[in-house]
Amino acid sequence: MADSESESDFEFEGFTDENVSDAAEKLQEKERELDDIINNDESDIDVDEDSDSDQDSDQEGSDDDDPYLANVTAEWSRNLNDNFIPDFSENTGPTHNLNVDANVVDYFGLFLPQSFFDSMAIETNRYAEQRQQVTGPDPRWRPTTADEMRAYVGMIVMMGVKQLPRIWCYWSTDKRYGDPFISGVMPKTRFLKLNQYIHLRDTSDMPGRDDPDYDPLYKVRPLLDLVSKKFRKVYKPARDLSVDEAMIGFKGRVHFRQYMPAKPTKWGVKVWEVCESDTGYCSNFDVYTGRKPGGRQHGLGYDVVWNITKPFHNKNHHLYYDRFFSSVLLAEHLDMVSTYVCGTIMQNRKGLPAEIASAKLKNNGELLQMQKGNMIATSYKDKRQLTFLSTSQQPFQGQGKPTCNLNYNSHMDGVDKSDQMRAYYPVGRAGKKWWRYLLWFVINLSIVNAHIVYTKSEKDPAPKKGYDHLAFRVDVAEQLIAGYTCRKHKAGKRVALANQVVAPETIGHHKLEKISGRKKICKECSVQKRRTPKGRHIETSFFCVFCDVPLCRNGCFAAYHHRNMMT
Known part of the structure; x- marks a missing residue:
């Protein structure tokens, strides 16, 4: 610490050849790291072969105009400058060929x-x-x-x-x-x-589980692949997308069942989703099946966002996600593929400036912002202290809540709507x-x-x-x-009485038992059109267990079976 303080007392005399060489090596290391990520085939979800995520992320123009190079070479500073945020110009909405009178x-x-x-x-x-x-x-x-x-x-x-x-x-x-x-x-x-x-x-x-081709979702994999591709093909989302988790409630036995005590659905299968912020349309999803062998290079949150949003890279989309996913490295890499972010972030995340990481704001409305190239780290005291990291927002210099907070609240609820x-x-x-x-x-x-x-x-x-x-x-x-029915007759209706015959060999099986529950209308009395003095149907508490027909105990049981006896 003392060395850094003493060095600050010297007058700056320009960069040495060694400084330039070190900066070039760091830049090459970042570029190699991004190439490894883009070419990584171990994705949690399938992406179409013609996906834009495979396009070259290099942009035409000089290196001085590349906003990502500014992110790499710049240092965190309290000097705030307007960001260059490209316009979103993709076609959006339904892309199907259905007729206007489709059902x-x-x-x-x-x-x-x-x-x-x-x-x-x-x-x-x-x-x-x-x-x-x-x-x-x-x-x-x-x-x-x-x-x-x-x-x-x-x-x-x-x-x-x-x-x-x-x-x-x-x-x-x-x-x-x-x-x-x-x-x-x-x-x-x-x-x-x-x-x-x-x-x-x-x-x-x-x-089996020991097989290299083992897939925990084998039983439903064709369905998941079919539907996820259809979701991306049928509808093109607008600029703002939210990434979050959803839960499928399930308390049975499966090795990737999750327990989340803070969620309304505490037990179940976790699904990552990316949804259009405005409508809640789910454009892509991925079922979480637990830890992967060999671990993850950049963490679970990074892998989820990178993989599930691959179909939307290089299109100037704006992503919104919470602090579980957010990191400085993820924001840098997404910025390289023309995808811009806004989300909350944990104060102790690697790469955040020390001033933001240690900030303890006391007064409501107090704001601290720092910028590094296209990235803006914001610490803001509302009811509690919030920390944001964004590449899709401009620095805030007004009164009230910062724009990153307002836009996050407006666009983060896409998955919740779904x-x-x-x-x-x-x-x-x-x-x-x-x-x-x-x-x-x-x-x-x-x-x-x-x-x-x-x-x-x-x-x-x-x-x-x-x-x-x-x-x-x-x-x-x-x-x-569509009018389908496999019934031979209407539900609740019995076969016509003329077809209900009593075979002689089954006579010993016909006997009366008491009905459990309320009385029912006697079948024989109904056929004979007998009524009570008040004109109501005659009800009975007994039925034939073999015929499953309600019959009066006195007379109707014998008359019914005699009349329907097979001769």
Whole structure:
């Protein structure tokens, strides 16, 4: 410390050849480090081969005009200068080819096309056969079809809109529980069978954990790859993007389950998302599967932001993220690929100036800013002390909250908007298989994104006034079902009485037992059109356990079976 103080007393006489050589070596080291990052193939997510992230990040012009070189060679200073922030000029919004009169299910099909349901039907039938080879034939199972899979997904979506505590409630004959729309599609036994065997991929040759090709998400990998590419292709986001984490609630057994006590959903699978700040449209996502072998060169937060935003590099996007992800090195490297950031940052992060790292502001509204090239570090005292690091903001020299704080608050909630829309009408029922929760997550997120694309697209005729997310979701479910039913007769109705015959060999099995619950209308009295003195149907507390038909104990039981005896 004493040496540095004594050196400051000397008059500056210019740079020596050794100083210039050292600066050149540092610059070359930074360039090599960036090349290693750009050429790194170990990405957590798949990126299209034609992605702009593979483009050369070198810009035309002299080195003196390169803002990143200023970041490398400059030192932190309290002298603030205006930043050069290029304009965002990319085309934004929907990029699909749907007609203006397309149905809402066509928008949903932009993300989950017919091929997804074809594959689901094939894999479900395959898995049912594999299981029956182990456990024996299942007399209640019959092969499914793509149309039935679409109807099944439609039912799952509607169950999120009409939430009931038990699955059997949807098929209950009690009008307080029963739902004729859902129960009319298929019987409960068929729905449960589909639920038992539903599958997305053949797991008979799944690599083991010791295999170099092991993928923790093997069971859903084709679905995740399909949907993530569709998200990026169908809609081009605006300039401002937010990066944050989302949680898929799950308390079962899976090795990458996370516990986050400060979150509303404390247990579950963590998903990194990048969403458009204005609408909440999810443009890319990646499921977190735990630590990677060999560790991470720059830390988890750096890798998440760099990898998940690769498709948006070199387009002058502005990213917003919180202090978990933020670092000086990440801001420098993103600046090299024309991607600019604004986020909170921990005071003890490497690379921050000592004045910011040790700042202890006492008065509300007190502000400390320092600049290094295009980077601005801001420490501001509001209700508590906040620290920001940005390359997308100009230095603040006015009164009130700094612009980095205001813009962060305005644009950081993109992922929260998407989560909020998903949480209104959850898709899927609770279960033990973790991969199904990812399936429900993808279906739900696809509906949310489809609704955003729908609202941003030209339509003729225009939707009715007040046509919101709920109405869109219900229409998607109805059009997925598309009138499909595997019932031979309407739910709640029995086969015609003329077809209900009593075989002589089953006579010993017909006996009366008491009905549990309220009385029911006697079948024989109803056929004979007998009524009470007040004109009401005659009710009974007994039923035939073999026929499952309510009958009066005196006379009706014998008369019913005698009349329907097979001769």
